[in-house]
Amino acid sequence: MYQCYSVYAVCGFAAIGGGLFGFDISSMSGVLATQAYMNYFNVHGRYRQGAITGSMAGGSFFGTLASSFIADRMSRKTSIQIAAVIWIIGSIFQTAANGVAMLVFGRAVAGIGAGIASAMVPVYQAEIAPKEIRGRVVALQQWAITWGILIQYFIQYGASFVDGGAHNPHQSTLAFRIPWGVQIFPAMLLAVGMFFVPYSPRWLAGQDRWEESIRVLANLHGHGDIGHPKVLAQYREIEEAMTFEREAGGSAIKALTQPRMFSRVILTVSIQMWSQLCGVNVMMYYIVYMMQAAGVDDILLTASIQYILNVVLTLPAILFIDTWGRRPSLIYGALSMMTLLFAVAGLSAAYGIPNPRTDPSLDAVSWLIVGHPPVSRAIVACSYLFVCTFALTWGPTSWTYPSEIFPTGIRAKAVSLATASNWAWNCALAFAVPTLFETINWKMYIVFAVFNLCAFVHVWLTVRETKGKTLEEMEEVFESGEPAWRGVASGSRLDKLQRDIAEGKVKVTLRLRPRRYDHL
Numbered sequence: 001m002y003q004c005y006s007v008y009a010v011c012g013f014a015a016i017g018g019g020l021f022g023f024d025i026s027s028m029s030g031v032l033a034t035q036a037y038m039n040y041f042n043v044h045g046r047y048r049q050g051a052i053t054g055s056m057a058g059g060s061f062f063g064t065l066a067s068s069f070i071a072d073r074m075s076r077k078t079s080i081q082i083a084a085v086i087w088i089i090g091s092i093f094q095t096a097a098n099g100v101a102m103l104v105f106g107r108a109v110a111g112i113g114a115g116i117a118s119a120m121v122p123v124y125q126a127e128i129a130p131k132e133i134r135g136r137v138v139a140l141q142q143w144a145i146t147w148g149i150l151i152q153y154f155i156q157y158g159a160s161f162v163d164g165g166a167h168n169p170h171q172s173t174l175a176f177r178i179p180w181g182v183q184i185f186p187a188m189l190l191a192v193g194m195f196f197v198p199y200s201p202r203w204l205a206g207q208d209r210w211e212e213s214i215r216v217l218a219n220l221h222g223h224g225d226i227g228h229p230k231v232l233a234q235y236r237e238i239e240e241a242m243t244f245e246r247e248a249g250g251s252a253i254k255a256l257t258q259p260r261m262f263s264r265v266i267l268t269v270s271i272q273m274w275s276q277l278c279g280v281n282v283m284m285y286y287i288v289y290m291m292q293a294a295g296v297d298d299i300l301l302t303a304s305i306q307y308i309l310n311v312v313l314t315l316p317a318i319l320f321i322d323t324w325g326r327r328p329s330l331i332y333g334a335l336s337m338m339t340l341l342f343a344v345a346g347l348s349a350a351y352g353i354p355n356p357r358t359d360p361s362l363d364a365v366s367w368l369i370v371g372h373p374p375v376s377r378a379i380v381a382c383s384y385l386f387v388c389t390f391a392l393t394w395g396p397t398s399w400t401y402p403s404e405i406f407p408t409g410i411r412a413k414a415v416s417l418a419t420a421s422n423w424a425w426n427c428a429l430a431f432a433v434p435t436l437f438e439t440i441n442w443k444m445y446i447v448f449a450v451f452n453l454c455a456f457v458h459v460w461l462t463v464r465e466t467k468g469k470t471l472e473e474m475e476e477v478f479e480s481g482e483p484a485w486r487g488v489a490s491g492s493r494l495d496k497l498q499r500d501i502a503e504g505k506v507k508v509t510l511r512l513r514p515r516r517y518d519h520l
Contacts, residue, residue, distance in 0.1 A: 003198055005219040010197045011125040011137035015144035016190040017080050017117030018399075020087050022148020023183045024056050024114050025284050026307070027107075030156025032288045033299060035168055036175035041100050048100065049364075050431040055104040057427030059090075059111025060118065064423055067116040068416035072252070076124035076200045076412070080117055084191035087113030088184050095181040111423075113187070119419035122403035123412055127200040130221055130234075131470045131492060135321040138403055139396035143318055146311040146391065148186075149284065153307050155179045157300050202408045202471070205238050210511035213238070226510065229502040233494050236508050237472040238408070245409045252410045256417075261410065264478060267462055268402035268418035271330070274455035275398035276425035278337050279448035280390050282433055283383055289437050292362055293348070294379040295369040302380060306387050313391035325467045326397050327487075330459040333393025338452035340386045341445045344379055348442030351375045364434065367441030398422075404466055405474045460485060470494050 004010055031037040032049075043049050063083070071079040090110025097103035122138050129137045159178040163171045198220070204213035214226050214235055222228030248255070256265055282290060287306060291299040321329065352367045362368065369376050402418040403411070436444040464477050465487045473492060480488045500506040 002196055003219075004196055005198060005216075007129055007133070007137060007220055010128055010220075012140050013190075013193055013197060014080060014121050014124050015140040016186055016193075017083060017121040018141035018144035019148035019151075019186055020083070020110075020114045020183075020190075021118045022145040022150075023152045023186070024060070024111065024148075025145070026149040026153040026156070027056070027180065027183070028053050029284070029287055029303065030153050030160060030179065030300060031176040032286075034160050034171060034175045036162070036171035036173050039169065039171075040173055040176075041103065047435075050434050052100065052104055052107065053434075054427045054430035056107040056111035056114065057423050057430050059108035060115030061111075061420055061423040061427055063112035063115025064119045064416050064420040065115075066112075066416075067119040067419075068412040070116065071120045071123065071203075071412040071416075072206075075203050076120050076127065077194055077197065079120045080124065081191050081194045083113045083116035083120070084187040084194075085113070086110070086116070087187040088191070089113075091180060091184045091187070095177050095184075097180075115419070115423055117190075118422070119416045120412065122399045123415050124200055126400075126403040126471065127202040127408070127411075128198075128220065130230075131468060131494065133322060134404060134471075135326070135396075135400045135467060136318050138400040139314070139318040139321050141399045142391075142396040143311070143314045146307075146314050146395070150307040150311050152179060152183060153304060155182050157304060160300065202238055205242055206408055210239075214510055214512070229498045232501050232508040232510075233498040234470075235510065236497065236506075237470060237494060239511075241407060241472040242409075245407055252413050255407075255410050256414060260479065261406070261414075264405055265414055265417055268405065268414065269421040270458060271398050271401055271463070272418045272422035273425050274334070274451065274458070275394050276422060276429060277448065277451040278334065278390065278394060278455060279341055279386070279445070279452070280394075281426065281429040282444070282448065283387055283390075286433050286437065287383070289364050289434070290383060291380070293352075293365040293367055293369065293437070293441070295372070295376045296380060306384055309384055310387050310391050310395075313388040314395055317392045317396045321396055321400065322467055325465050326401050327459070327463050327465045327484075329393040329397040330401075330463055331456060333389055333397075334452045334456040334459060336389040336393075337386055338449045338456070340382045340389065341449035341452065344382045344386075345442050345445035345449065347375050347379055347382075348445065352442060364437060365441065366438050401463070401466065404471055405478065407474075408471070411471075464488070468492055 067079055070082060087110050090106050090113060093106025093109060094103060097106055122141050125138045126134055156179040159175050162175045198216045201213045201216040204216060217234055218224055218226040218231045222231035255261055287303045288299055291302055296302050348367060351372045352369050355362060355366045355368050402415050406414040462484050464484045466477060468490060469477055469492055477488055482488060497506065501508060
């Protein structure tokens, strides 16, 4: 069977799994304001909408926890295919939903698939990519998420014009069934296409399938030449790391609870937590409510610009994350988002009024900006700048960092725990934000701004720079004894090892069967 070995093509295609996460995020944004959706599901209370929105995140939480067991046993590649199939099943139930119960069930099932994919796609990408572009290709996951958000939103925007538009009280259910049905097709493409990409060479090595591992490494990084110094250097690093892990013994669960690893688990769990508590959920899931409170006229069109900015501004992060590093992205991102949220809170407090409840379509919010167009535009601008900042910083980095700092034997389980944190907070906020909009209104932005301040302090004290290091060098990065803000020396020992191999100073013995490779 044909196999593609272009690192960018393989990692980019696998990132479609991230696109499922994006479809999830905006799967409600464009239908919330349609009469078809509100009337068919009788969504007029904040708790019911919170349950519908949060059900997918809840399913994703459990899917994420299960993902590592599938990936370690059946491979990273196969786990992504299983995720796609589960997503398809859940989407079918959503499209055919005849009530809230069936909709919630379908979203929960689809969430399991999204959870598996969101955890294992970055692991697969990190294990495929060379150190020089690892951050870039793992960040493709976030770019795929933004594309999923954008595509799904515009499908919903287009479907909202069914039967005369979103304000027609007799609008057909096609307004929400079309968008939920369309999201089946990228999952079908992912499930089939993953047959044509290689297994992770590190997973193969972990299964003692060394011949396949070296062949995959050679095809990915040495144009098929297993004697290429770069391939041999990576092979030796992987072999030494695997030997060390096996000599240490014990189960993966036990290894995760050892102090030196447990601190990394807490770090990655926290990074994924902050990526949700920074306030991006407000800007993505419930952007319609935010625009309503700001007094924006064409809500769906104004919100669509935000999704476009999210896609466009993620691209510079992909291109330069391996240049400017992980730590600066997280530090400056948290400070910038904090400032913008304080600005929105200040404008809302100074110029807003309690909702007089004269317009039923605005019942979801309790605080409105009325008669102050410049203030409304300023809030929209802050919203745009917030999303641009997230796209440049926390968006891609929060996926890259957890996937690269753990040893191969526990990487899948550690990343699944970190991603479970993302989905747990995602689920909690999906339930909480509608209530916050109705109860504490503009003060909600202050809460998220303070979370960003906490994230800044936490990142400054604990996050170490990992750019330019191989996955097998993370022990040196985290066990150097230096404070996180000082870091370790730049450069990688892999480069020296590669030069030594090329000059004949180091010999590497491959675990190959001679009868198959005598010509080498």
